[in-house]
Amino acid sequence: MTLQRESLPKARRGRRPGAGSTRQAVLDAARARFASDGFGATTIRRVAADAGVDVSQVMQFFRSKDELFAAVMSVPASALERFNTAFEGPDEHLGERVVRAYLAAWEGPALDSEPLMAMLRGAIVNDHARAQLRDFIQSRLLHGASGRSGDDAALRAGLASSMLVGIVTSRRIIGVPVLVAADTEKLVATVAPAIQRILVGAPSQTDWVKGAGA
Amino acid sequence: MTLQRESLPKARRGRRPGAGSTRQAVLDAARARFASDGFGATTIRRVAADAGVDVSQVMQFFRSKDELFAAVMSVPASALERFNTAFEGPDEHLGERVVRAYLAAWEGPALDSEPLMAMLRGAIVNDHARAQLRDFIQSRLLHGASGRSGDDAALRAGLASSMLVGIVTSRRIIGVPVLVAADTEKLVATVAPAIQRILVGAPSQTDWVKGAGA
DNA sequence: CGAAAAACTCAACACGCGTTGAGAAACTTG
DNA sequence: CAAGTTTCTCAACGCGTGTTGAGTTTTTCG
Numbered sequence: 001m002t003l004q005r006e007s008l009p010k011a012r013r014g015r016r017p018g019a020g021s022t023r024q025a026v027l028d029a030a031r032a033r034f035a036s037d038g039f040g041a042t043t044i045r046r047v048a049a050d051a052g053v054d055v056s057q058v059m060q061f062f063r064s065k066d067e068l069f070a071a072v073m074s075v076p077a078s079a080l081e082r083f084n085t086a087f088e089g090p091d092e093h094l095g096e097r098v099v100r101a102y103l104a105a106w107e108g109p110a111l112d113s114e115p116l117m118a119m120l121r122g123a124i125v126n127d128h129a130r131a132q133l134r135d136f137i138q139s140r141l142l143h144g145a146s147g148r149s150g151d152d153a154a155l156r157a158g159l160a161s162s163m164l165v166g167i168v169t170s171r172r173i174i175g176v177p178v179l180v181a182a183d184t185e186k187l188v189a190t191v192a193p194a195i196q197r198i199l200v201g202a203p204s205q206t207d208w209v210k211g212a213g214a
Numbered sequence: 215m216t217l218q219r220e221s222l223p224k225a226r227r228g229r230r231p232g233a234g235s236t237r238q239a240v241l242d243a244a245r246a247r248f249a250s251d252g253f254g255a256t257t258i259r260r261v262a263a264d265a266g267v268d269v270s271q272v273m274q275f276f277r278s279k280d281e282l283f284a285a286v287m288s289v290p291a292s293a294l295e296r297f298n299t300a301f302e303g304p305d306e307h308l309g310e311r312v313v314r315a316y317l318a319a320w321e322g323p324a325l326d327s328e329p330l331m332a333m334l335r336g337a338i339v340n341d342h343a344r345a346q347l348r349d350f351i352q353s354r355l356l357h358g359a360s361g362r363s364g365d366d367a368a369l370r371a372g373l374a375s376s377m378l379v380g381i382v383t384s385r386r387i388i389g390v391p392v393l394v395a396a397d398t399e400k401l402v403a404t405v406a407p408a409i410q411r412i413l414v415g416a417p418s419q420t421d422w423v424k425g426a427g428a
Numbered sequence: 429c430g431a432a433a434a435a436c437t438c439a440a441c442a443c444g445c446g447t448t449g450a451g452a453a454a455c456t457t458g
Numbered sequence: 459c460a461a462g463t464t465t466c467t468c469a470a471c472g473c474g475t476g477t478t479g480a481g482t483t484t485t486t487c488g
Contacts, residue, residue: 040254040339124338125254130388137390158392166380176351178372194408
């Protein structure tokens with residue numbers, strides 16, 4: 001036991017990186033602020049106040065406002081995986097699965113949706129956010145294009161992704177009344193057939209959504 | 215001629231409001247800046263420099279940055295009318311007409327597209343722009359809902375508008391490579407059937423787009 | 429304990445922003 | 459010309475921002 005670290009060249013002494021509760025508090029406050037106020041309107045001072053921490057602490061843990069934003073905005077792996085599985089399944093009900101995945105991702109629990117909201121709100125003013133959103137839409141293509149019909153499968157997947165992001169934006173950021181008022185099932189029932197048509201070219205007369213009856 | 219202004223209580227003398235060339239120059243510079251840089255990143259100093267004018271002149275003609283932005287961001291009546299006619303026609307080829315109207319509006323000549331771009335870029339950070347975009351999407355409903363099928367025609371029109379705005383955003387602001395590379399006709403051919411399905415519920419096997427053959 | 433390292437506090441800097449006011453210059457009338 | 463009115467110039471104010479550095483406290487180790 002005594003010679004456990006003996007061989008290490010530099011045994012670091014002193015206070016170990018603490019429990020990290022402060023850093024986590026800053027991260028939580030920043031995620032909420034960036035998601036609801038956007039990148040430009042979010043100030044480091046406000047984040048620090050929300051976390052009950054000095055301004056300078058924020059700069060010590062995350063070196064700049066951009067790095068703090070980058071730490072917050074990363075698309076959670078869990079959400080990413082759900083998108084992939086939605087795209088990978090069989091063609092039948094593909095549109096419905098994809099629409100549900102997008103709506104769920106942006107309306108689910110805060111820990112999953114807030115980073116996506118921050119990305120969406122920051123995409124216009126922050127280069128990193130714009131690149132991330134671009135890659136997010138673009139990356140759907142790789143999963144959407146594999147094994148799908150035409151050579152334009154990538155374009156189709158990108159279009160579907162853009163359209164669904166547009167719907168989420170209108171609903172959650174712009175606040176278009178008709179979309180805000182509509183419940184999720186109604187949206188799925190209406191949008192799923194169109195997305196299905198975008199992704200797999202062929203039209204059909206069967207019902208696309210399980211319980212979509214009027 | 216001499217008694218032309220005689221009856222007026224206050225005959226205003228002195229220099230007449232000049233040719234207004236300066237005001238117009240400011241307006242043009244502001245429109246371009248707000249469209250390409252967004253509301254937050256556009257500074258009055260930069261607009262003044264673009265127009266070759268002192269900063270204080272901008273504040274004299276337009277009383278504040280918000281009022282300058284409002285003067286720039288109004289949706290041009292010509293574009294608005296084209297949207298309405300696109301929605302009003304017969305159901306046949308409705309999707310194609312609507313898709314073409316949206317794409318043309320944001321990719322046409324600068325004088326028409328720049329205000330729309332400014333509105334889109336400002337919608338996240340500026341309340342006025344958000345309200346304008348909200349009304350823009352919402353107002354399509356009034357024209358889209360009249361005489362259309364179900365009672366959810368308003369929702370369908372709002373969804374179609376949101377989806378098309380999403381495509382334009384991905385293409386012109388986010389810069390998704392696949393969408394940037396695709397030419398307009400390809401986009402119309404791919405998207406029109408889906409929009410058609412959103413607007414008029416019924417599916418069909420016929421080709422929606424005239425020259426959309428593979 | 430005593431030293432090292434991290435966590436934290438406090439105060440300030442430099443910068444760019446929107447905005448304002450005073451005054452000179454240019455032009456239009458009587 | 460002279461008075462009146464507008465356009466333009468110049469300089470500054472106040473504010474909030476991201477960011478920094480010095481100094482203090484607290485914890486962890488030898």
